[in-house]
Amino acid sequence: MYPELFDLPFTDITIKSYGLMMVIGFLAAVFVIRRLSLDITENPQIITNACLYCLIAGVVGARLFYVVHYFEKFRGRWFLVFAVWHGGLEFLGGVVLAIVVLLFYLRRHKLPIGQIFDVLAIGLMLGLAFGRIGCFLKGDCFGKPTEVPWAIRFPYGSDPYRSQVSGNLERNRTDPHLRLPADFYGYYDSNGKTYFALKTYEDLTQEQKDMVNNGQYRCLPVHPTQLYSSANALLCSFLLFLFRRRSQRAIKSKKPDILFAKPGCTFALMFILYGISRFLLEFLRDDNPFEYAWWAIYKGGTVSQNFGIFMVISGVVLIIIFQKLKPKVVIPDENNEIQTEVGIHDSNDTQAARGEINVS
Numbered sequence: 269m270y271p272e273l274f275d276l277p278f279t280d281i282t283i284k285s286y287g288l289m290m291v292i293g294f295l296a297a298v299f300v301i302r303r304l305s306l307d308i309t310e311n312p313q314i315i316t317n318a319c320l321y322c323l324i325a326g327v328v329g330a331r332l333f334y335v336v337h338y339f340e341k342f343r344g345r346w347f348l349v350f351a352v353w354h355g356g357l358e359f360l361g362g363v364v365l366a367i368v369v370l371l372f373y374l375r376r377h378k379l380p381i382g383q384i385f386d387v388l389a390i391g392l393m394l395g396l397a398f399g400r401i402g403c404f405l406k407g408d409c410f411g412k413p414t415e416v417p418w419a420i421r422f423p424y425g426s427d428p429y430r431s432q433v434s435g436n437l438e439r440n441r442t443d444p445h446l447r448l449p450a451d452f453y454g455y456y457d458s459n460g461k462t463y464f465a466l467k468t469y470e471d472l473t474q475e476q477k478d479m480v481n482n483g484q485y486r487c488l489p490v491h492p493t494q495l496y497s498s499a500n501a502l503l504c505s506f507l508l509f510l511f512r513r514r515s516q517r518a519i520k521s522k523k524p525d526i527l528f529a530k531p532g533c534t535f536a537l538m539f540i541l542y543g544i545s546r547f548l549l550e551f552l553r554d555d556n557p558f559e560y561a562w563w564a565i566y567k568g569g570t571v572s573q574n575f576g577i578f579m580v581i582s583g584v585v586l587i588i589i590f591q592k593l594k595p596k597v598v599i600p601d602e603n604n605e606i607q608t609e610v611g612i613h614d615s616n617d618t619q620a621a622r623g624e625i626n627v628s
Contacts, residue, residue, distance in 0.1 A: 269422060271406045285405035293398030294323055297391035304387045304509075307516065308380060308598045315384075318373055322388070325369040326362035333361020337556075337571055356408075359396060360546075360575045380597050382531025382590060383519075386512045389538040393505035397498045404494035411491025412554040413445055419489030424469055424480040429487045431554060433466065438557030445488055452476065452485075491552045500549065504541045508534050519597055531597050532590035539583030547576035 273283045298319045305315045334356045335342055335349055342348055370388070374381045403409040410428040422428040432445040433452075454467045472480070479485045511534050518529035528537075547569075550556065556570040564574045 269405055269407060269426070273405075286402040286408070289398050289402030289405065293395035293402075294319075296398060297395035300394055301387050301391035304390065304512070305384070308383050308387065314377055314379065315387075318370060318384070318388075319391070321369050321373055322366040326366040327357065328362075329365025330357035330359060330362030332365075333358035336361075357399075358572075359399075360572065360579070363392070380531060382533075382535070382593075383597055385532055386508075386515065386534035389535045390505050390508045390512060393501045393508060393538065393542070397501035397505065400494050400498035400501060404492065404498070408555070409494050409497065409553060410555055411493035411496075411552050413488040414491050415489065416491070418492065420492050421487045421489050423487065424472075425466065426487070427555070428490055430466060432488055436557075439554070440558060446485065448485055490554065493549060493553050496549055496552065500545045501542075504538065504545065507541065508538055511537055528587060528591070530590045530593065532593075533587055536583045536586035536590060539579045539586065543576040543579030543583060546579075547573050550576070 270285050273285050273288060275282050298316060301319060302312045302315055305312060309315065331349070337358055338356070370385070371381065374384055400409070407422055407426040407428055410422065410431070413432070429446075433448050434444050435442045448466075452467055452472070453464060454471065455464055469477070469480075476485075480487075511528075515529045515531070515534055519531070550570050550573045553570075556572055558568050559571050559574060560567050565577050566574050
C-alpha cells in the first residue's frame, strides 16, 4: 500500500517501508534480547554481536530460500537476487541459517547455548512482528478475497491486484478473481524485448482510473494476513517470555524437575507455536504456490505449511532432547549481580535438586 515512504532530502535515496520495518524490528529485538540477557552474561556486547551475525545470516538464508521458492522469477535476471530492499524474504530459511551461525558463535565464546537461544526466540518473534507490518505496507504475503468487515483493498498495480486479475496455475486457479477488459493491458519494450502486461496507473484513461479506484474493477477485499501474522508473532513473543520466565525461576531455585524448565525448551516451543500458527495462516493467504514434491508431507499445501509441519516435529524432538540433557547454565545470585556457571542435572538426581551442584 505504501512500498515507498519518503525520499531523503537532497538525495535520490528512497526509504522503502519494508526495509525500514526490518530495521525497526531488528532494533526492537536487540533491545529486548540485551535486557533479558542481563541474567545470563555480564557482557551484553557479546549478545549484540550475536544478533548482528544472526541478522546477516538470517537475511542471506531468507533470501536464498525465497529465490529457490520462486526460482523462475530470477531466471535470466540474477542481479535481482541481491535486491533485498525490494522485499522477498522467507522467514523459515532465515531461521535455519541463523541457528547454524549462532551455534558456532556461542560455542566459540563458551556461552550457555540453551539459555541464549531461549532469549533469542523472544526477540526473533518480536522482530518478525515488525517485519510483517513491512509486508503489509509493501503488499506482500497477501490474503484471499473475503467479505469479513475488516477486509482491506490494495491499490491498482499492487501484487494482490495483479494476482486477482490473472489465473494462477501454481495454486490450481485457472480463472482470475477479477476479469479486466483487454484495454487495461498494453505492450511494452524492455531491453529490446516486447512483452504484454498490465498498464501502469499513469497510462490509464481517467475513466479507467475511476473504475479501478471506486468502480467495478477495483481490488477485491482480502484478508489482511500480514496483520494476522504480525499479531501472531507478538502473541508468540509474549507467550515465550512467560515460558522463559518460568524456566529461569526453576533454574534459579535449582528445581530442574519442573516440567519443560530446562534451558532450550523456550526455543523449542517457538518452533511449535510458530509452526502451528503458520500452517493455519497459510489457509488464508493467496500468494504461495501449492507443493506436490516428493518431500512434501502435506501434498497440495504450500511450502510454508510443509515447513510448519517440520517445525512442529522439530520442536517436539528438541524439547525431548533438552529434557534429557545436562547443560551448563548461568544462575544469578539473589541481587542479579554475580553470575555462576553450574550444571543442571536430571530431576532423578536428588542431590542436584537440593542444590548440591558442582560449580564449574
